[in-house]
Amino acid sequence: DGGITQSPKYLFRKEGQNVTLSCEQNLNHDAMYWYRQDPGQGLRLIYYSQIVNDFQKGDIAEGYSVSREKKESFPLTVTSAQKNPTAFYLCASRGQGSGNTIYFGEGSWLTVV
Amino acid sequence: GQNIDQPTEMTATEGAIVQINCTYQTSGFNGLFWYQQHAGEAPTFLSYNVLDGLEEKGRFSSFLSRSKGYSYLLLKELQMKDSASYLCAVRDGGAAGNKLTFGGGTRVLVKP
Numbered sequence: 001d002g003g004i005t006q007s008p009k010y011l012f013r014k015e016g017q018n019v020t021l022s023c024e025q026n027l028n029h030d031a032m033y034w035y036r037q038d039p040g041q042g043l044r045l046i047y048y049s050q051i052v053n054d055f056q057k058g059d060i061a062e063g064y065s066v067s068r069e070k071k072e073s074f075p076l077t078v079t080s081a082q083k084n085p086t087a088f089y090l091c092a093s094r095g096q097g098s099g100n101t102i103y104f105g106e107g108s109w110l111t112v113v
Numbered sequence: 114g115q116n117i118d119q120p121t122e123m124t125a126t127e128g129a130i131v132q133i134n135c136t137y138q139t140s141g142f143n144g145l146f147w148y149q150q151h152a153g154e155a156p157t158f159l160s161y162n163v164l165d166g167l168e169e170k171g172r173f174s175s176f177l178s179r180s181k182g183y184s185y186l187l188l189k190e191l192q193m194k195d196s197a198s199y200l201c202a203v204r205d206g207g208a209a210g211n212k213l214t215f216g217g218g219t220r221v222l223v224k225p
Contacts, residue, residue, distance in 0.1 A: 035215075042200060042217040043156070045214065050211070092213075101146060102146070104155040106155050
């Protein structure tokens with residue numbers, strides 16, 4: 001099936017640890033995105049990438065890092081510098097064309113313990 | 114940048130109509146999207162407007178006025194399963210790289 005796969009679904013992190021959230025898509029989409037959602041809130045953009053080997057900071061990039069070595073993959077690392085990482089993380093992708101919408105993965109829940 | 118406002122919560126009765134408004138102030142505009150999000154799940158696409166006017170899709174319609182920086186999502190014949198958050202999102206264009214910025218979402222509660 002075509003789609004966006006995020007893993008893991010649930011992740012617990014100890015304070016001071018880095019963790020990496022995986023995002024893989026087989027839709028042949030060029031653009032990929034990472035959003036963070038806190039309970040009862042909207043989505044905030046962390047990083048996005050329009051093409052392989054290129055990415056830009058979103059509105060809340062501090063404490064996060066990404067890579068885009070392959071078109072299909074856009075992993076997000078939550079570093080120890082992110083002081084309040086507990087949230088729901090959503091990966092998304094978009095194809096070419098001005099009307100093409102953004103499609104989301106199922107999300108990853110990260111909790112700091 | 115983008116500033117997107119929508120009401121926090123709305124309550125409506127099953128079978129009724131609800132209109133969710135969204136206003137935006139943008140430095141660039143390349144389309145407005147509406148998404149539905151059930152609690153704990155990913156958002157799902159509902160509608161897309163890039164030109165002024167009304168787009169209708171079954172029970173859901175979305176309207177856009179670019180000159181006013183205004184959109185609304187209209188939900189007709191409400192069903193209990195429509196209880197969810199509805200997210201308004203605006204896409205930048207050009208050098209901003211087609212960034213999609215979301216409003217805070219509107220939680221709609223449908224009561225019997």
